[in-house]
Amino acid sequence: xxxxxxxxxxxxxxxxxxxxxxxxxxxxxxxxxxxxxxxxxxxxxxxxxxxxxxxxxxxxxxxxxxxxxxxxxxxxxxxxxxxxxxxxxxxxxxxxxxxxxxxxxxxxxxxxx
Numbered sequence: 702x703x704x705x706x707x708x709x710x711x712x713x714x715x716x717x718x719x720x721x722x723x724x725x726x727x728x729x730x731x732x733x734x735x736x737x738x739x740x741x742x743x744x745x746x747x748x749x750x751x752x753x754x755x756x757x758x759x760x761x762x763x764x765x766x767x768x769x770x771x772x773x774x775x776x777x778x779x780x781x782x783x784x785x786x787x788x789x790x791x792x793x794x795x796x797x798x799x800x801x802x803x804x805x806x807x808x809x810x811x812x813x814x
Contacts, residue, residue: 732764740768747762766787
């Protein structure tokens, strides 16, 4: 996929845009095999990937987290670390933290009943 075609799915500068969101233009289908090769990456490496301005790199990091979370040998403690990293990034990157925190509270209440 060429950058100009994939660019139509992303907002540029202006309202609702991330000023650091860049697009390499690679098809997402190419990201997953690369992410699978690095499925044993450390949390600190994953976090560095999540800092990238490139959408495809961040998507690769999320894919690595997914591969690790789904692995049968992954401990509950590591799954929690993955979850905590995901939430920390989501809250930090979220434009509407109030909505997120409300949804989290409702979800936790639903899990406790």
